[in-house]
Amino acid sequence: MITSVNHSLLSHNTFRMDVKSDLYIEYDSVSQLLSILDAKMVRGKRIFHIGAGSNVLFTGDFHGVVLHSAIKYMETVEETDDYVDIKVGSGVVWDDFCRDMSQRGLWGVENLSGIPGEVGASAVQNIGAYGVEVSQSIRYVETIDMLTGNEHHFSNAHCSYGYRYSIFKNKYKDKHIVTSVIYRLFKHPMPRLEYAGLKERFDGMDNVTPLMVREAVLDIRSKKLPDPSEIGSAGSFFKNPVVSKERCAALLKQYYGMPHFKVKELNGFKLSAAWLIDQCGLKGMTVGDAAVYEKQPLVLVNTGHAKPEDVIELASIVKKAVKDKFYVELYPEVNYI
Ligand code: EPU
Numbered sequence: 130m131i132t133s134v135n136h137s138l139l140s141h142n143t144f145r146m147d148v149k150s151d152l153y154i155e156y157d158s159v160s161q162l163l164s165i166l167d168a169k170m171v172r173g174k175r176i177f178h179i180g181a182g183s184n185v186l187f188t189g190d191f192h193g194v195v196l197h198s199a200i201k202y203m204e205t206v207e208e209t210d211d212y213v214d215i216k217v218g219s220g221v222v223w224d225d226f227c228r229d230m231s232q233r234g235l236w237g238v239e240n241l242s243g244i245p246g247e248v249g250a251s252a253v254q255n256i257g258a259y260g261v262e263v264s265q266s267i268r269y270v271e272t273i274d275m276l277t278g279n280e281h282h283f284s285n286a287h288c289s290y291g292y293r294y295s296i297f298k299n300k301y302k303d304k305h306i307v308t309s310v311i312y313r314l315f316k317h318p319m320p321r322l323e324y325a326g327l328k329e330r331f332d333g334m335d336n337v338t339p340l341m342v343r344e345a346v347l348d349i350r351s352k353k354l355p356d357p358s359e360i361g362s363a364g365s366f367f368k369n370p371v372v373s374k375e376r377c378a379a380l381l382k383q384y385y386g387m388p389h390f391k392v393k394e395l396n397g398f399k400l401s402a403a404w405l406i407d408q409c410g411l412k413g414m415t416v417g418d419a420a421v422y423e424k425q426p427l428v429l430v431n432t433g434h435a436k437p438e439d440v441i442e443l444a445s446i447v448k449k450a451v452k453d454k455f456y457v458e459l460y461p462e463v464n465y466i
Contacts, residue, residue, distance in 0.1 A: 130154065130155065130156050130157070130161050130165075131153070131154065131155040132152070132153070132154050133152070133153045133154075134151065134152055134153075135149055135151065136149060136150050136152065136153035136195070137149055138150055138153075138182070138187060138191065138195065141153075141179055141181075141182045141195070141197070142179075142182035142183075142185055142186075142187055142363075143181065143182055143183040143245055143357045143361060143362060143363055143364075144182075144185070144186055144187075144361050144362060144363045144431055144435075144440065144463075145361035145431050145435075146186065146187040146431075146435075146436075146437050146440075147434070147436075148187040148189060148190050148191065148437070149190045149191070150177075150190070150191040150192075150193065150194070150195040151174075151191070151192055151193060151194065152170065152171075152174075152193070152194045152195070153194075153195045153197070154171070154194060154195070154196055154197070155196075155197040155198075155199050156196070156197075156198065156199065156200075157198075157199040157200055157201070157220070158200060159200070159273065159280070159308050162196075162198070162273055162306065162308065163273065163278050165196065166273070166275055166278055167278065170194075171194050174193050174194050175191075175192065175193030175194070176193060176194050176195075176196060176275065176303070177191055177193060177194070177195050177196070177303075177466055178195075178196045178197070178198075178249075178306050179195055179196070179197050180197075180198075180219075180246050180247040180249055180250035181222070181223075181245055181246045181247050181250070183245035183246045183250075183357065183363060183364060184246065184250065184254060184363050184364065184462070184463050184464060185363065185463060185464050185465075185466050186363060186437065186440055186441075186461075186463045186464070186465050186466065187437060187466050188437045188441065188465055188466060189437055191466060196306070197220070198218070198219040198220040198247070198249055198306075198307075198308070199220040200218035200219050200220045200221075200308060200309065201218045201220045201221050202216075202217070202218045202221070203215055203216070203217045203218070203221060203226065203229065204216050206311060210316065211315065211316055211317060212313050212314060212315050212316060213235060213313070213314050213316070214268060214311055214312070214313050214314075215230075215311070215312050215314060216309050216310075216311045217248045217309060217310050217311075217312065218248065218308070218309050219247065219248050219249030219306075219307050219308050219309055219310070220247055220248070220249065221247060221248045222246075222247055222248075223241075223244055223245070223246045223247055223248055223250075223251050223256070224242060224243055224244065224245075226238070226248060226312075227239065227241055227242045227243075227244075227343065228242070228343070230314050230339065231338075231339040231340045231342075231343040232340060234316075234338060234339060234340070235314035235315065235316065235339060236314060236315040236316070236317070236318065236319035236320070236339050237265070237266040237312065237313065237314040237315055237319070238261075238263065238266055238312065238314070239339040239340075239342040239343045239346065240258060240259040240260060240261035240321055240324075240327075240342060240346055241256060241257070241258055241259075241261055241263060241346075242342075242343040242346045242347055242350075243346060243347045243350045243351075244256050244258060244364075245357050245364065248309075248310050249306075249307040249308075249310070250307075251263045251310065252267055252270045252288070252295065252297070252307050252310045253295055253297040253298060253307060254293060254295070254298070255290050255291070255292070255293055255294055255295050256293075257292070257293065258346070258350075259321075259324040259326070259327055259346055259349070260321050260322075260323050260324040260327075261321055262290070262292075263312075264285065264288065264290035264295075266312045266313055266314065267285050267288065267290075267310060267311070267312060267313075268284070268285060268311045268312065268313050269282055269283060269284055269285070269310070269311040270282075270283045270288055270297075270307055270309075270310050270311075271283075271307070271308050271309045271310070271311075272297075272301075272305035272306060272307050272308060273305065273306045273308055274304065274305055275303070275304055275305065275306060276304065280308075281305065283296070291394070291395075292368070292369075292371075292392075292395075292399075293368055293462060318337070320337045320342060321342075322337070322342070326345075326349045327342070327345055327346070327349070330345050331345070352424070353424055353425045354424075354425055354428060355422060355424075355428060355430055360430050360431070360432065361430060361431030361432075361435070362422065362428050362429065362430040362431065363429075363462075363463040364428060364462070364463075365402070365427045365428060365462045366427060366428060366429040366444060366447075366461060366462060366463055367402045367406075367427060367444075367447075367448075367459040367460060367461055367462055368402065368459070368460050368461070368462045369399050369400060369401060369402045370399070370400050370402060370405075370457050370458060370459055370460070371392055371395050371397045371398065371399050371400075372397055372398055372400060372457060373396075373397050373398075374396075374397060374398065376457075377389050377397070377398035377400070380400075380455060380457075384408070387400065387401075387404065388400065388401040388404050389401075400457065402427045402451075402459055403425055403426050403427040405451045405454075405455055405457060405459070406421065406426040406427060406447055406450075406451060407426050408454065408455075409447075409450040409451060409454055411426060411446075411447055411450060412426045414443070414446070414447075415432075415443070416439045416440075416442045416443040416446070417435055417436060417438075417439035418431055418432045418433040418434050418435035418436075418439060419431060419432075419435040419439035419440045419442075419443045420432050420443070421443065421447065429443055429444060429447075441465075444461065447459070
């Protein structure tokens with residue numbers, strides 16, 4: 130267990146905000162977590178549970194306790210001729226899990242390769258990329274209720290998954306801590322290559338393997354998205370907005386060729402936030418050291434020593450520009466803390 134007071138969070142958030150927390154505790158087992166939640170120095174305090182900090186914007190110092198899971202294991206809990214159910218500790222690096230599965234020739238998470246973050250957060254955020262969401266592979270999520278210390282077992286249906294959404298971001302926000310996730314991976318070929326970029330690469334190809342898809346995804350990502358080890362960011366800053374059929378049709382009259390995708394569950398059309406921001410001419414715009422990334426304008430980056438205020442101001446400029454031009458509201462994908 131690691132405990133540190135007045136702890137710098139610089140290396141705990143990929144946006145590289147230079148902020149501190151009153152207390153930082155890292156644990157590596159469920160029993161350690163339970164004793165932490167029961168400890169005097171933690172009880173009654175504001176708690177924020179962090180993963181790799183790849184989807185957060187710290188708006189200033191955090192006055193409370195930042196918790197981090199270092200529960201790291203992967204174990205097979207069930208196996209048939211068709212699938213393998215694998216239980217993974219919340220502190221496992223997401224891409225280590227993806228790499229392992231792809232190397233074993235198991236299908237399910239190869240399209241999600243290269244997403245920064247950890248396993249616990251994958252189940253909270255319902256991470257998604259290249260036509261796949263992690264909820265399609267999740268069987269169960271195990272959590273600890275922060276108030277009672279009781280263990281809970283959420284089936285996929287009980288997680289209320291949607292686009293970048295789960296029950297852990299809403300009803301159970303700051304109430305449950307994910308300790309492990311049980312994923313189902315398949316042995317039979319299940320390539321999902323509909324996404325532009327993947328389709329062209331694999332067109333007409335037989336014998337595609339999860340490793341081949343993983344490598345293609347990593348290659349596409351490296352061309353569009355900043356490498357978190359080189360430049361600070363939290364990936365997509367905003368969600369892709371969903372508008373009504375009527376609003377979409379009206380926009381298409383004015384902006385022929387505007388990217389739009391039908392979303393049955395939401396009874397509307399998803400628009401591309403990157404395209405909307407691009408159309409506002411905001412690529413490369415800066416506030417202090419915060420910038421709209423040139424290659425993918427949905428990503429805000431920290432080019433040096435950006436302060437939380439710089440990112441907040443830049444985000445509100447982007448939001449306002451899109452609202453003024455298209456009358457479409459953008460909502461952040463990153464969590465403001
Ligand atoms: N586009 C532009 N200008 C640009 C770049 C993109 O107009 O400079 C438009 C193009 O029309 C392009 C469209 O944006 O076709 C979509 O771009 P992209 O394929 O990069 O996808 P996205 O919708 O912007 C989403 C996820 C990403 C994920 C990609 C790939 C969200 C909020 N973002 O981005 O996830 O990697 O799809 O599936 O849903 C993340 O969540 O942090 C993240 C990076």
